[in-house]
Amino acid sequence: MPILITKGEAMVGALTVGGNTLTGSEFAALDGITAGTVTLSKAVIVDANKDIGDFRNLDVVNLDAGADAVKGTIDIFPTTTARGKLILTAADNSGALNVTITNASHGQSTVVTIPDSGLATSYVLQSTAAITAAEADVLDNVVAGTVLLSKAVVVDANKDIGDFRNLDAVNIDAGASAVAGTVDVFPTTAAKGKVILAAADNAGDTSVTITNASHGQATVVTIPDSGLATAYVLQSTAAVTVAEANVLDGATAGTQVASKVVVADANVNIGAVKATALHIGATGSEVQVNATPAEINNAADVSARTQELTVSGAVTAGVQSVELNHASGVIAATIADAVNHQGLFVVKDTSATGTAAHTLTLTAGTFNGTNTIATFNARDEALFVYFDSTGRGQIIENVGTVVLS
Secondary structure, X not given: XXXXXXXXXXXXXXXXXXXXXXXXXXXXXXXXXXXXXXXOOOOOOOOOOOOOEOOOOOOOOOOOOOEOOEOOXXXXXXOOOOOOOEEEEOOOOOOOOOOOOOOOOOOOOOOOOOOOXXXXXXXXXXXXXXXXXXXXXXXXXXXXXXXXXXXXXXXXXXXXXXXXXXXXXXXXXXXXXXXXXXXXEOOOOOOOOOEEEEOOOOOOOOOOOOOOOOOOOOOOOOOOOOOOOOOOOOOOOOOOOHHHHHXXXXXXXXXXXXXXOOOOXXXXXXXXXXXXOEEEOXXXXXXXXXXXXHHHHHHHXXXXXXXXXXXXXXXXXXXXXXXXXXXXXXXXXXXXXXXXXXXXXXXXXXXXXXXXXXXXXXOOOEOOOOOOEEEEOOOOOEEEEEEOOXXXXXXXXXXXXXXXX
């Protein structure tokens, strides 16, 4: 091919060197090159530091920033000037190990944004599982120490957390060893107090357990108001039934109440006591009292054993001493059955004056095996008789001239 040389310039249509032909347009790509700067439609040549700048779009299969022992960075700028940049850089690993950032298979185009933590240094959360956006969203707007709807729960600086609604757990510990804890249970109405479950020190490292026996129905256990600032729960080694416990309800100290326990009052006294049998003595050797109530009353109450008659009438059963007292009128006294007056029996004329013939007649029984009538004609006349269990009498003493008939 002919070469035209004009004023020191060679003009050729094409140049072949070593079998490679370069056209004029290919030579033009080398013309005006600035080392280290990308120029439109020009070849790219690094500068003396191996730097090159100002690419617009660069497509590569693999991009290495730096090399082994040469730190590299990738700087990504935003649209607006002087608004910083995103820098991708690498720190030393413990060995020749790679950290790879990659995507899982997405079903749509996705923009992943790094939120502003407000800190100069922060970290990316990692997981061995593929956490979904919904799962990660439970961390957004979390307030330490406060339970928020559909958000993760984070305790505050004191390890406190508040305002759960319903909380289900297998085991709940309130406090820890040497750290006292409480469980506070509030009622429906505001400012109406609460129930507090708390623990006091035991004698040793032992536990007190509150549990239920097997119930056959839903049961509400209520703590009644004792009216006291401090009260105690009754305990038993047996399963006390409700009916058994109810014997305490309505019991009155010092008074016997139907179907209730008997409690002595402050003076260790008990009011009227009703019993079908009375046993006295040590356990195992006690003796039953067989006397009737009337017999016990007569033996214990002196006033009940003495009766004064000022007019004719019947002698009360159980009376052991009768006084006939009327100075002018005759008193006709009667005893229905001498059996009701067993033991020593005394009848006396206590009239102030006079000789009225007062009489005592036995309807059943005798004074001496024969006579049933005793007549008293003067003051201080008296008859001492012993009645046996059949009502048969034995005269012990006849004071004065009591007439028997």
